[in-house]
Amino acid sequence: MTVRVLTGITTTGTPHLGNYVGAIRPAIAASREAGVESFFFLADYHALIKCDDPDRIERSRLEIAATWLAAGLDTERVTFYRQSDIPETTELNWLLTCVTAKGQMNRAHAYKASVDVNEAAGEEPDANITMGLYCYPILMAADILLFNAHRVPVGRDQVQHIEMARDVAQRFNHTFGKGRELFVLPQAEIEESVATLPGLDGRKMSKSYDNTVPLFGGGAKALKDAIARIVTDSKLPGEPKDPDSAHLVTIHDAFADAATREAFHADLRAGLGWGDAKQRVVQLIEAHVGPMRERYADLMAHPEHIEDILQAGAAKARAAATPFLAELRHAVGLRPMLAVPQAKVAKAQASKSELPVFKQYREADGQFYFKLTAADGVLLLQSQAFAEGREAGAWVKRFKTEGAAVLGDAPVSLAEGVTHDAVEAALAALQAHEAEQAAAKPAKA
Numbered sequence: 412m413t414v415r416v417l418t419g420i421t422t423t424g425t426p427h428l429g430n431y432v433g434a435i436r437p438a439i440a441a442s443r444e445a446g447v448e449s450f451f452f453l454a455d456y457h458a459l460i461k462c463d464d465p466d467r468i469e470r471s472r473l474e475i476a477a478t479w480l481a482a483g484l485d486t487e488r489v490t491f492y493r494q495s496d497i498p499e500t501t502e503l504n505w506l507l508t509c510v511t512a513k514g515q516m517n518r519a520h521a522y523k524a525s526v527d528v529n530e531a532a533g534e535e536p537d538a539n540i541t542m543g544l545y546c547y548p549i550l551m552a553a554d555i556l557l558f559n560a561h562r563v564p565v566g567r568d569q570v571q572h573i574e575m576a577r578d579v580a581q582r583f584n585h586t587f588g589k590g591r592e593l594f595v596l597p598q599a600e601i602e603e604s605v606a607t608l609p610g611l612d613g614r615k616m617s618k619s620y621d622n623t624v625p626l627f628g629g630g631a632k633a634l635k636d637a638i639a640r641i642v643t644d645s646k647l648p649g650e651p652k653d654p655d656s657a658h659l660v661t662i663h664d665a666f667a668d669a670a671t672r673e674a675f676h677a678d679l680r681a682g683l684g685w686g687d688a689k690q691r692v693v694q695l696i697e698a699h700v701g702p703m704r705e706r707y708a709d710l711m712a713h714p715e716h717i718e719d720i721l722q723a724g725a726a727k728a729r730a731a732a733t734p735f736l737a738e739l740r741h742a743v744g745l746r747p748m749l750a751v752p753q754a755k756v757a758k759a760q761a762s763k764s765e766l767p768v769f770k771q772y773r774e775a776d777g778q779f780y781f782k783l784t785a786a787d788g789v790l791l792l793q794s795q796a797f798a799e800g801r802e803a804g805a806w807v808k809r810f811k812t813e814g815a816a817v818l819g820d821a822p823v824s825l826a827e828g829v830t831h832d833a834v835e836a837a838l839a840a841l842q843a844h845e846a847e848q849a850a851a852k853p854a855k856a
């Protein structure tokens with residue numbers, strides 16, 4: 412079985428070196444594994460929750476898409492798309508909203524954190540909190556469940572959202588699945604092996620700490636300048652340094668193979684100066700990032716190519732999403748009104764045996780017969796004997812299609828105590844049922 416891996420990237424900001432090492436690079440590596448089907452998307456609807464600057468939204472979508480492509484994402488292998496190109500996402504969002512407990516949304520971390528900020532500031536608890544923020548986890552559940560993802564690689568802060576998606580999926584399955592698992596229950600996946608990259612000051616690299624190293628922005632010079640600003644201890648060249656307590660080393664090691672790491676650590680212990688050490692780090696990262704930066708520049712110069720790639724990704728994603736959503740609509744009762752219910756009504760009637768029944772059978776004498784019984788089992792008509800089974804069959808067929816009109820011709824007799832009218836009524840009901848079924852069939856095909 413292939414494992415479906417799905418993750419979204421909120422399109423507010425510009426990717427930095429920490430995003431590359433912590434999310435982009437491992438995701439691309441994982442997408443190359445055998446038996447994995449990956450869905451990566453730009454979570455631009457989620458971006459609207461945090462950002463009301465249209466230009467920033469536009470720029471960030473472009474930059475993030477170009478970054479993933481420049482970093483080596485293989486869009487033949489991976490389904491790469493924009494959330495906002497998949498209308499099924501917002502449709503599913505509503506179906507899920509209708510089975511999500513409000514109390515559960517009250518407990519979502521992102522919402523609670525905003526309430527805490529408001530209360531600390533002496534504001535109304537819900538001041539400036541949009542329904543977008545409040546319902547953020549439901550939209551995320553829709554992203555995940557629409558593609559029945561098994562694994563969802565995310566940061567720790569997102570684990571609660573995956574739990575909520577599982578919960579909603581379970582409730583939906585229970586309510587509408589009729590014993591079938593409509594949704595796969597997704598599992599959060601935290602890459603333990605990928606250390607979060609420290610920033611210039613040693614705290615986690617993050618835009619909110621203003622301690623980032625740019626990935627492509629500003630070119631090689633900006634990379635060099637940022638690395639020059641990485642904080643180290645004040646040991647002089649020649650003094651032995653502890654590689655395990657320097658975050659410059661952590662940044663270095665994120666790009667180095669085992670031998671390069673060993674050599675770097677040994678040289679630091681032997682007194683390599685921080686200035687020289689930083690030069691090595693610049694060289695190492697530049698060797699890795701430089702070629703990608705060129706591809707990035709190329710892509711940014713041709714946004715229309717990125718647009719084409721994303722449109723193709725959306726088509727690929729929707730090939731799965733559209734039929735699945737149709738199934739989900741059906742499951743909740745949003746069904747076409749003509750063909751399906753009629754066939755169902757007829758079937759329900761038949762199964763309740765509210766209709767009279769023709770039975771064909773063979774007696775011990777080797778002859779063939781048929782009879783008509785009412786829905787409650789009372790015998791209405793009895794045929795004479797036929798030498799051939801198909802003779803009996805032909806009469807039954809005529810009765811079903813032509814109804815009581817056949818009575819005069821057919822070699823049958825009324826059962827005792829049964830009126831002619833009762834038999835006529837039974838045959839008329841059967842004939843009407845047959846006609847309805849015949850009409851339902853082509854409509855269904």
Ligand code: TRP
Binds near residue numbers: 419457554555564569
């Ligand atoms: N909320 C996620 C984040 O900020 C982004 C995201 C949106 C996402 N939809 C998703 C991640 C679905 C995984 C699956 O990181």
